[in-house]
Amino acid sequence: MGALQKLRRIFAKCLSGGSSGCSYPMAPIGVALYIQENYVIIDNGILQLTLSKPGGIVTGICYNGVDNLMEILNKEDNRGYWDLVWNEPGGSGIFDVIQGTEFRVILADENQVEVSFTRTWDPSTKGTRVPLNIDKRFIVLRGSSGFYTYGIYEHLEGWPDFNMAETRIAFKLRKDKFQYMAMADNRQRIMPFPDDRLPGRCEQLAYPEAVRLTNPINSELKGEVDDKYQYSCENKDNKVHGWISMNPPIGFWQITPSNEFRTGGPVKQNLTSHVGPTTLAMFGSAHYSGEDLVPKFRDGEYWKKVFGPVFIYLNSSLSPTDYTLLWEDANVQMQTEVESWPYSFPMSDDFEKSEQRGCVSGRIFVRDRHVDCEDIPADCAYIGLALPGETGSWQRECKGYQFWTRTDNHGIFFIPNIRTGDYNLYAWFPGFIGDYKYDATVTITPGDIIDLGNLVYEPPRDGPTLWEIGIPDRSAEEFYVPDPNPHYINKLYVNHPDKFRQYGLWERYADLYPDHDLIFTVGVSDYTKDWFFAQVTRKGEGNTYQATTWQIKFKLDEVHEDGTYKLRVAIASSALAELQVRFNDSTVSRPHFTSGLIGRDNSIARHGIHGLYWLFNIDVQSVWLVEGENTIFLTQPRCSSPFQGIMYDYIRMEGPFP
CATH class of the missing domain: 2.60.40.10 (Immunoglobulins)
Known part of the structure; x- marks a missing residue:
């Protein structure tokens, strides 16, 4: 028997979970499609993709002699799936794993197979099913070590109102094989097992996503914090991430070649891969933004959008210990996918090809x-x-x-x-x-x-700069980010440029300022050392929290009574917070300026260093200022939780024109 025949014989044994036999013929050279009663199998001789029918759930991926890369201990609808979170206006969120109700073959020849799993909205399901027509597509190409998937969502005129808080694709891989995660050259590591998050093996921290490992299966991870938000990434950098199997050495990579279908622009942050082992392709979410980035469909508006295609890339290595080879190869493949965008092969007319664009x-x-x-x-x-x-x-x-x-x-x-x-x-x-x-x-x-x-x-400007704090880059990263409490560390971020991704940094403020709040003196203080990265609340007795007031001290040689002064405050993040500004008198009941309640991006808890950008241009009356020493009081009065607060981007005081 030749090597190719042996390979085909291995593939012919593969079906979802490897738990049931397979009686279809061995795949010829090229791409073959096999349609069974409950499954659709696509085989190109390199990998075999098994999808439920008509649901369109990825139940199995056979590759490199492994009968299934997906978690065979999970139910089939919890392996590889499209999902969304939606609600009716005023209602609570509904998590929906998108199951197709109709299967179609779009194209099937030796060079390409594209299949469709659709779900059409029925008015009788109002209130229980999201009012969208959804078409999930999967593509396998000849000679390709992976597969593509994309979706088309459509809301027709006159259909009910709804909100969609999140939509994505999730892949749950085998925990007995995939234990090394990589998402950047300097953000990759051996990860905990999902079992390490069970009672008896971990300590629950301030929110469900974060735990401290107390009795992990891999003892080298004992004492570390695991939190999926520590692996978030900005859209512009979120191009390839995934997992590596130890035995045999296999890489599973999610590649997103374009950001055009993601929400929120290039610096919007999203989840990537995390303990599961789970890999996500995020298209839209409220993470690091809150309600502002939840699409709301009202008054029966028409809407249609194509999400993807994204590419699931598989690779393997002869070296069982050199993870860098698989990661480097995945990056090369990512560049190939980026350069191939927009793809020419998706069959849907809704996906515009290169010649249709400008x-x-x-x-x-x-x-x-x-x-x-x-x-x-x-x-x-x-x-x-x-x-x-x-x-x-x-x-x-x-x-x-x-x-x-x-x-x-x-x-x-x-x-x-x-x-x-x-x-x-x-x-x-x-x-x-x-x-x-x-x-x-x-x-x-x-x-x-x-x-x-x-x-x-022409950026906002009313006069010359009297003083400034920070760098206007929409991030708080240049400010002082403390070392974490040694009891709550992720070793990946020790001596790492992204040290802001450590857990619990909000609690370090009270450690650094136990008796009084931050005071910054212009011309003396250094914002890289003396300006804490976030103005957070201070923990009081029990589970109470206190407002904080920061001070900026500066000198004026003279005050121009007829001149115009301006305070520019750029905010990199706000979480259910309020900025109150007072000049030279912290006791006045009515602040000279207030932003009101702003922001729900939760970036402080989720180690994001920025969320949505806010800019406040505050007119400063000359009577508020004095010759000599002046003090600006910045108060954040909202204090019902440890995660309420503000991350500043940049502050500038402008004087009147000479």
Whole structure:
């Protein structure tokens, strides 16, 4: 028997879970489709994909001699599945593993198989099933070491109102094999077993996702914290992640080649892989944003969107211990997928191919005469297209597509492969506050090549800078991030640039400031050492928490009575918090400025270092200021939990023009 025949014979034994026999013929060279009563099997000689019929659940993946990479101890509908969380307005969330009710073959030849599992909404299910038509597609190509999946969601005119808090794809892998997780060159490690999160093996921490391992199966992990949010990632960096099996050495990788179908823009954070072993393809979620990024469908509006395709890539190695080979190969494959976008092979007309799309180019400058007398080329600015809206609305946009890039050091940008439609062009600029919006709608039609020419952004500015704290980059990362309590560490983040991902850092504030709140003196203090990364509450007796008030002290040689002063406060994150600002008198009952209650992004608890961006431009009356020593009091009064608070991005005091 030849090697190829042996390989085919191995594959012919594979079915979901390996628990039942398989009587279909061995796959010929190319891609073969086998349709059974309850399963659909697609085999290209490299891998074999088994899907439930008509549900469209991934029940089995046979690869490299392993009969099933999916967790065979789980029920079949808890292995590989599309899901969403939805609710009627005012109702509670409903978790829905999307099961198809109709199966169709879209294409089946020796080069490609594409199959569809659809679920059509029926008015009789109102209140119990999300009012969407859903079409889940799976594609296997000849010679490809993996498979593609994408979904088409449609809400027809006149259908009921609803909210969709989350939608994604989840894969649950075999815990007896996949124990090494990788999501970046410096974020990969041996992971705990899911059993380590059971009673008797762990200590429950402040919220269900976080535990401290007290009796793990792998004793080397004892004392560490496990929390899935420690492995979150910004959309722009969330291109490949997954797991490696020890025996045999196999990699399972989720590759997302485009962010166009994800919500919230390039720096929106999402989950990746975590203990399970679980791998996620996140399309939309309220994580690190809250309700602002939950799409709400009202008044019977029509909506349709394609999520994906994403690629599930499998690889193997002859070396059982060198994980870097599999990770490096997965990154090479990721680059191949990115360069192949938009794919030419999906059969749905709703997925626009390259020739159906357009592109936009131009050059953008920043004009701030207090920084430079000439317009400054916008180096490394984020610039992109999203649905028409107000300035800065892109970060809360969650129904359409977004297309982003970064400018070069000359401010030049090129955005390719934009789906047809109407957009606004938005941008933001590390080093400058605020948001840019192009003053006209950009309409893309097939084949468009649109050059917008030279654009100019004028950031908010009323006068010269008297002083500033931080860097305007929409993150609190440059501020002081403490070492964790040694009792609550994840060893991955010891001596790691992302030390903010350690658990429990909110509690370190009271350790550092046991008797009084933070005081920052302009010209003396160093924000990298003396400005705590988050203004959190302080724990009191029992389960009570106290408001905190920070102080900024600064000197003015003189106060211009007829001049205009401005305080710019850029916030990187807010969690059910309020910013109150008082000048030179902390006791006045009515603050000189209040933001009101803002934010639900929960980034403090979820180690995110930023959530949604807020910018407050506060007019400062000269009578509030004095010659000599001044103090600004920043109070965060909301204090019912340890996770309420603010992460500052940047603070600037401007004086009047000379």
